[in-house]
Structures are given as C-alpha cells and as structure tokens.
Amino acid sequence: MTDANRADDLLKLTELCPPPADPGPSHSERGVRTPRLIPESHYDLVRTYGTGCFDDFLWIFAMGADNANLDIESSTGVMQSILRAKGAPDLREVLARYGVKPQDMIQWGSTDNGDSLLWIPAGEPENWPTIVIQAGQLAFVISPRSSTGVVLDILTGELNIGFFPDDFPSDHPEFSTNPYV
Template identity: 25%
Template sequence: MTTIDDLVALVPPPTNPVNASGDWTQVESALGLELPSDFKSLIGSYGSGQFVDFITPLTPFGSRNLLLQFAQQLLENERPFREANPDKCPYPCFPETGGLLEWAATDNGDRLCWVTDGHPDTWTVVAWNPRGWYYDAHETSAIGFLHGWLSGRLNTSVFAANEHVTDPWFEPLRALSHVYIKLTDGQRTYSERLRILQQALSPTADRGGYNEEGDRQDHFDATELGWRLTYETAYGHQIRVAFPPEDEGRVRSTLLAAIRSMGCEVLSTTTHRGEPVWD
C-alpha cells in the first residue's frame, strides 16, 4: 500500500505548506461523510498547490473550501445531462449513496473522484472527463493514484501519461502573474537559445520537459528570482513565465534583453488569458 511517506520521498512537499491545516471534524460534518486518512495526510503535507503544474488537490482550508464547494455543485451541475443521457453516467454523484466525490482537478478540466462506498480508507479512485463523458476506475487511494501517475507506473485513459517529467514537483499556491511571449525563430538552434535564456536567469533548476519530432518543451525555475518558465516550440515558439506581480518590471526588462541575445524578435506578449500586455 502506497503511503504519504512514499509520496513525500518522490515529491518533496513545501517547507511551509499553504492552507494545510484546519478542523477536519467541521469539514466532515459539512459533507456528512468521514474522509480518507490518506487524503488528510496529503493536505497536511502539501496544502494548496499543484503537482507538476497539472493536478490540484481540493484543499478544504483557507479562504475557499474547495472540497465542499465542488461537492455541493456536482450533483446539480450534472443532473440535466444525467437525466437526458443515463446510459453515459455509470456512477451516482455525491450526495447520492456511493456517489462520486471529487478530491482533485486537472488543468484540462478532468476530475479525480472517490467512489464513496464502504469505509473511507477503502474508497477507490475514478478519473472522469466531463467533456467526453468517459470514466476510468482505479483500485487505489488518492495518494496511490498520485504516486502511481507521477512515477509513471499508473496510466489513465482520461489524461496523458506523466512520461516527460522525471523529477516531479509540487508548487505551493501563491499569487503569480502569467505572460506568454511569442517569438520569431532567429538563426540560432533551439539548444543555443535555451542556453542563453537560462544564463540570463541563472541560477536555474530543471523541471522536466520533452522533445518529440522537433516539438520541444523545457520547464525550469529561476531559483533565486522565484520565477517559473517554459521555453518551447510545442505550441508555437514562445516563452511562458509566471512571477510575483511586483516583479513585472524586472521580468520584462530581463526577458526582453535575453530574447535579443537569443537572436529572436517578439511577435506578441499576452497574459495566459490572451489579453495583450507590455505594449
């Protein structure tokens, strides 16, 4: 059985996790359910944040009780589709008996749910894609699923395998601004451009990536600056950067200087929502 110690050994938790503690009795009373002990350990160790910029556990503490909020909305949101398409909905939804209860979400909009049948420590996981209406059941706990997927030992048909990240990480919640910088190619190779970019932000720490048929993506941290970056050609030639809002002026000047050294020109700068910035 996979434990919190196994997950911590694979993915170091933050030194000071955000929204990691509170009154579990109150949470369970509001839900009307006892929760699995491994989930409590997960939240206590990691708090609010994301695994590999993709999976977000629904923390019940802090300004928003995400676990309760999602639980309260689930049945009502899914009711019209279930009534019209009962054959596509093989599971009941919380608070129905044995219904699915979401404990984590992905950046793609997928849901990781428990089947709330039996003792909480025996609940298993269902990955659910609500856009395509398909489900994938896994006979494992929340921590078992996370450890399996992050280590590459467990795959699900609902979202892609974690095959490009060899050193998985957890990023605690913090307020960040996001800017996407679209670039021309220039004359230098991708590797040369990446080296120049990382030198401008040194020291940096690798956070994984991939290279398939010329489509490349490299994730890294500017460790002393506290910025997260992705340099890629997988979704167009661009730099994606996340940073504390108060650093915006320094981010802009540093990256624009680096881009000139890379031999590239800026085509556009937008937020992750597509809104123009840095005009």
C-alpha cells in the first residue's frame, strides 16, 4: 500500500465518519512492553480516532491501550490461545496458503458480537490482509485491505460481512472513543 492510498482511505473514512475532537493519547507513541510490528496505516487510524467503537459495534484496538480489552497485545494473546485450541480445518487451510498458522495472527479489532478482526502477518505489514472471523462458528471473510480500508469498506457497504447484523452500519456512522470505559 502506498502512502497516498493510505492517506486517501483515512481521508475518505474521516469524511464518512468524523473522528472525535480529542481521540485521547496516541498509544502508538507510548512505550509498549512487548514491541510488535504494526502497520503504519493502523497507527494513523488510531492517531486519528483513538481506541473505541464505530456505530456502537465495531471496535478498534491500539498498542498500549489503557483498556486491556482494546489493547492489541492483550487481545492477540487471548485470541491466539483460542485459535490454538480450535481445529478449524478450513481456516488453517486458507492461512497455510499465506504461510501462517492461526496462532500467528494479530487481532486489531472486534465486534459487540465477539467477531474478531485480525491481520494475517504475511509479507510487509502495510500489505497484511485482514481476516474477519465469526465468533463461535469460525466462518470468515478475508480482505486484502488495511485496517483503515476494511473499516471504510464495511461502513460504505463495499465489504459485506454476512454474519454482521443487518442494521450495521447505520446510514450515518459515528465513532465513540472508549464509550464504556
């Protein structure tokens, strides 16, 4: 992904869903206990919006978030444990094509229904695809887009996730920074 594409996606997203006036601390600039490579486009998303929720449903995580439920490291550790314990042959087969195991994925978001948004860390971070995994059922959808592109595509209807509720997204999506913290 080029810097121009990354900026274009973020601009389109902010036009569709204005970011908060104060997104909170820039978690990406904090010291993090276990550094992990994260796509720069996700840092841009978090610097613009902060951690929180699109349309009271789609949650965005950050490195070093104050809320452990919204912290990439904490959430990824939990998700990796869950995925290690699951057979999920279809998921494993698809990930094997990327040279990745389920426990290698990095969680950057979730939904109120418990669905997970994860990067498939294959290749350069800016080119990591996203996989959206349905809670419990392990059905999934893969998008080649960045986290910002995935959010934009979901909110515009360009990316249809069949297991998301019919009333999401709304016609006028809003973002809430840590609405329940």
